[in-house]
Amino acid sequence: MSQQLRIAVVAHGHPDFDVGGAEIAAYNLFTGYREQADVAEAVFLAGMRRPGQSATGLISARREHEFLWNREMHDWHLFRGLGRDEAGHRFRAWLELVNPDIVHAHHYAHLGIEMFELIRRTCPQTRIFLTLHEFQAICKNNGQMVKPGSGRLCSHESIEDCHRCYPDVSREDFWLRKNFIQRNFDWVDGFVAPSEFLRQRYIDWGIAPERITTIENGQIPVAPAPHREPGRDGLRNRFGYFGQLNPFKGIDVLLDALSIAHRQGEAPLHLEVHGANLDLQQPDFITRIEASRDALLPHGCLQWHGPYEPQDLHRRMRGVDWVVIPSIWWENSPMVIQEAFAHRRPVVVSDIGGMAEKAAGATEHTRVEPRNPLALAETMVKLASDPGIWEQNVKRIKPPITVAESAAAHLDWFGQIAARTVA
């Protein structure tokens, strides 16, 4: 790859305001690019919405090299942005200012999928890359590939299947949706999937295999939190849950499993929940989670912590032996798995999708059938009562790739695509 690349990382949110995994991954990568010898300059442009105000379309500086784009989307079916004429005018002025050789986008939701065409028309020489963080383009149900209502896992889209999930949207409209997204994706030179699982899903959907590669999100290197001193019994029976508390993440399954294990009383289990954004969920979900929580709290087997900032993670990991990711959707590359591995904590995961892939190196008994509280309870009891399994799994943990390694892998991918199109 040529020297002196100018890279613009574009994401749907800024971690200053939105601490989702994809936002953090995009921001970390932006900092990673800045450290690369081949990179002359990297800038970060993040979508931003102000509470209670409609978006202005303006782009302003957050700090040096970082920009906020006050942008919103009005059409979550086709991902079309609001006020494309005006907002596009501002975006083009920004592109001319930044003059990037590469735009590496981490989303189009919130920003408007027309962004790619705007980039191509404003700076035709700029190469466009897109990291796909979930299945938004494939699945209308928040990109989860989970059937609305029943919550059944979905393995492939088709206009027939999608219409059954959304009877109000005709098969023809689903064709239009897919075609619209794919034609907009035509402007993208290369795609990145943070897991092989997600990559395969997009290949099935229609992205040519040679246009999409798998590169894991990088982690900022951390000093691992020391392992907990086991008690007199020597048990590794403290489980931790980290992240969003929404219906897709399976926190209800985990609480039910804890309840089962507690009632059976075969081994003492402890669960620490470090969860965020329960208050943003539907009322019935909140009620259900709070009822499960309140039933368990008096027994001392559950500790309910609030959300955490990234810098708190080290401390929050200290009391935990295992990290549980009981998601009921596929996941892609859950950051919490990377974080657990960075702190040398083995994981217990639902045995599907990106979770199964990322935890493939672990021993048996650590991957559980999703949405099965009984199986999860039995698994946790088993893991809690045999410290040897924990030892084995700690030994098997490979440190996650760093931000710098991930950035270098991306530059390599950009170079491969460039060489291909030049040739």
Place this chain on the structure above:
Amino acid sequence: MLNVRLSPPEFARTLFRQIPPRLQVPLRQLLTTEPFLQHAAAGRSPKSASGQAAGHIDAAIRGADGSLTVAGWSLPYDATDIVLTGDGNQTWSMAHAHPVHRPDLAEVFGALHGAGAQRGGFITRIENAGRAKWVSLRLGRGRGKILSTAATDAGVSDPVVLAKRLFSVPTPQHKLVARFAEIDGPQIAASLRARNDALAALAVERQNFGEPPVRPETSIVVPLYGRWDFIEHQLLAFAHDSGLRNDVELIYVLDDPDLVEPVTAASEELFRVYGVPFSLVWGHANRGFSGASNLGASQAAGRFLIFLNSDVFPKAPGWVEGLTGLLKARPEFGVVAPRLLFPDGGLQHAGIAFRWNSTLGTWINDHPLMGLPPSADTTRGLVERPAVTGACMAVRRHEFEALGGFDTGYLIGDFEDSDLCLKYRQKGLLPGYTPDVELIHLERQSLNGIGDAGFRQQVVVLNALRHYRRWGNAIERLADGPILAAAQ
């Protein structure tokens, strides 16, 4: 679904009095009051045109220019015309009426009049309506059956209230420009002219706090409307500027009746605290940005005028001399405006460019680079721009007066600054922008052309249309360039 009842006329009149602000009367509302609809709604089919044609005048507003704007709906039948007639035997064709989409008509009249029924709404302007007190929708020429009659209404003297009433008759965005050009624009313009004539007759009061400088080189004119707490922040900044404190006349124009009492009451204390002499000018009415600025200018003694919004604050002393110095050194420039920054440090103003807005279907005033960090603006020194902002602009008083000041024909406020710049251009004097003087502008950011299909956006279209009609050639010539078109 339809529940058609005959109701006593007295009830009907009461009902209509209760809904004056909306020009368009929903059909559902009429169904309870208009007996003739019984046929249509019941699906009966009278044989004659007089039995099947229908129509209603929702409102008829007399303009300050003797015109009449009529809104309602009409459904002719069997090639028999429907015309408007006045009580003085006048007859006016509906041929030039502007169609208004009325889906509610299709619901009721679809069976008899087909799908076209939903295009039966209209708004039309009659240039010279004499003194018609009543206006009717009639079948045929002259003496046919009367479908609907309404009293004409001359009760709207305030241009903004008039505009709100007119704009309440809906028109699709893409037809707004054509409609405003034909119907709303002329009537609102007449209303504005009448208002401006009335304003000119009002008394002007001036009150000085501290001694104004005897021969000020510069007068700063700041209109006040709504918030006035900004004054104190401006005075604080001015107090740090010795040149300004001693040689500059500061005029606050009260442009809001609600402000007269509180600002007058607080002014003596403000002068004592900050030691910056200033004057309050009150013209006994809200005149809008241009009217208030012109009023302030008429009170000014300085060789130079600086028009300043109340929410603009200098970053450092010397900004007045920075602007007027350029007017002294560069006679080819008639207007000089500084760089304005948003409170987050992004560019608010680096010159105005004219840009076609496809959503609105008009040319709008664009602030290129708005929002981006100042480093995005690579301008050095004073440069020509198509136009510059009125939020802070310096001019020579004699030229400003010779040009007649800011145009007062725009509704509420918009485009007066670029209009003034284009007047200067017509006289061979350029609008200029300098990044060397910086002030902070607490302008609320908003997005033109989206998210607000309401009154504010319609006002933009109305004013943009007027702006283009006055300056179309210059606008298109100046807009013909890259985003940073500086016509350098």
